[in-house]
Amino acid sequence: MNRTDWISLEKKVTEWIRDAGNKLRRSLSGSLDVHTKSAHNDLVTNMDKEIEQFLVRRIHKYYPGHQIISEEGFGDKPTDTEGILWLVDPIDGTINFVKQKCFFAISIGIYENGKGKAAYIYDVMNDGLFHCISGSGAYLNNKRLSPLKPVKVEDALIDLSSTWIKPNKRIDQDVLTDILLKCSGTRAYGAASIELAYVAAGLINAYFTMRLSPWDYGAGLILIHEVGGQTTRADGLPIDILSKSSILAAAPGLHQDMVRHIRSQVASGKFLREP
Numbered sequence: 092m093n094r095t096d097w098i099s100l101e102k103k104v105t106e107w108i109r110d111a112g113n114k115l116r117r118s119l120s121g122s123l124d125v126h127t128k129s130a131h132n133d134l135v136t137n138m139d140k141e142i143e144q145f146l147v148r149r150i151h152k153y154y155p156g157h158q159i160i161s162e163e164g165f166g167d168k169p170t171d172t173e174g175i176l177w178l179v180d181p182i183d184g185t186i187n188f189v190k191q192k193c194f195f196a197i198s199i200g201i202y203e204n205g206k207g208k209a210a211y212i213y214d215v216m217n218d219g220l221f222h223c224i225s226g227s228g229a230y231l232n233n234k235r236l237s238p239l240k241p242v243k244v245e246d247a248l249i250d251l252s253s254t255w256i257k258p259n260k261r262i263d264q265d266v267l268t269d270i271l272l273k274c275s276g277t278r279a280y281g282a283a284s285i286e287l288a289y290v291a292a293g294l295i296n297a298y299f300t301m302r303l304s305p306w307d308y309g310a311g312l313i314l315i316h317e318v319g320g321q322t323t324r325a326d327g328l329p330i331d332i333l334s335k336s337s338i339l340a341a342a343p344g345l346h347q348d349m350v351r352h353i354r355s356q357v358a359s360g361k362f363l364r365e366p
Contacts, residue, residue, distance in 0.1 A: 092175070097209060097224045100154075100201075104211050105220065107149050108197050111142045112215045115182065119192050135185060139163055142181035142197065150177055160333070162306045172205035172332060178309025184282025192216065198284035200309030202332060207313030212288045221288040221314055229291055229317040236292050238319045241344035247274045247296040250286045254301075261301040261337070262325070263361035270352055283338075287311025290340050291318050297341035297349060301325060302366045304335050311340065321346040325353055326363060335366035 092100070115138060124137035143163045150159055154175070159166030161179040169176060177199060182188050184195035193216045201209040210229075212221040221236075223229035229236040249271065255262050256271065271277060278295055280286050283303055289295045291314040298311075309332060312322045324330055325337035327350035339349060357363050 108213045176202045180306040183284040196284045198310045210310035210313035212284045223317045239342040242296045242342040249297045250295045251299040266356045283307040291315045301337045
C-alpha cells in the first residue's frame with residue numbers, strides 16, 4: 092500500500108475505533124455478561140466479542156485481502172507475516188473494564204510483510220487516541236509526540252506487574268531487583284496497550300512483562316519505534332509478532348542498560364523462560 096492508501100485507512104480505522112469506544116461507554120451503564128477463560132483473572136465479556144466482531148467485519152469488508160489476528164478468535168489464523176496483517180484487541184484490560192470502568196483500550200496494530208506500518212490505541216474513558224502511520228510521527232489525538240530522549244536507570248519510571256518480582260515460572264524473582272532499587276519508581280496500569288502507549292508518550296520510561304500475546308503488543312511496538320524507543324524480548328532478542336512473547340520496551344539508553352542487566356543475571360544462573 093502507498094501513503095495515500097494508509098491515510099485513507101487511518102480515516103476508516105479512526106471512525107471505527109471511536110464508534111467502538113462509544114459502544115463500550117454505553118455498555119457500562121448496563122449489565123455485562125462476564126466469563127472466565129484460562130484462569131479466574133482472565134475475563135471475557137459479551138462486549139469483548141461484540142467489539143471484535145464489529146471491527147473484524149469492517150476490516151474484511153474494506154480490506155478482504157488482509158489477515159487478522161484477534162483475541163477472541165473472530166479473525167484469521169495466519170502462519171506467516173506476508174502481506175498485511177492486523178493485530179486486534181477489542182478490549183485490552185478487561186478486568187479494568189469490568190471492575191474499574193477505566194484504564195482499558197481498543198488496540199489495532201497493522202503490519203506489512205512483518206514491518207509495523209500503522210498503530211491505533213484508544214484509551215476509551217479518557218478519549219485519548221494514540222496513533223501513527225510509520226514515518227509520519229506519532230500522535231495523541233492531534234498532538235504530536237516528541238522523540239524519546241535517553242534515560243538513565245536512576246531517573247526511570249518503570250512499569251511492570253508484581254507477578255514478575257515474586258515466585259513465578261517465567262523469570263527468577265530476583266532478576267530485576269537491582270534495577271527496581273535504583274530506579275525512580277514503578278507503576279502498573281493493567282492494560283498493556285496503554286502502558287506501551289505511555290512509553291511512547293514519555294509518561295513512563297520502560298515497560299516489562301514476561302508474557303503478552305500479539306494483539307496486546309502489536310500496536311504499542313509500532314508507536315514506540317516511531318518516537319525512537321526500542322522494543323525486544325526480555326533477553327534482547329527480536330519479537331516474533333505471530334507469537335506470545337516477553338516484552339521489554341524502553342527509551343534509548345535505558346533499554347540497553349536493562350538488557351545488559353538481565354543478561355548478566357541469566358549468565359549468573361538465574362532463569363528466564365519465554366512463553
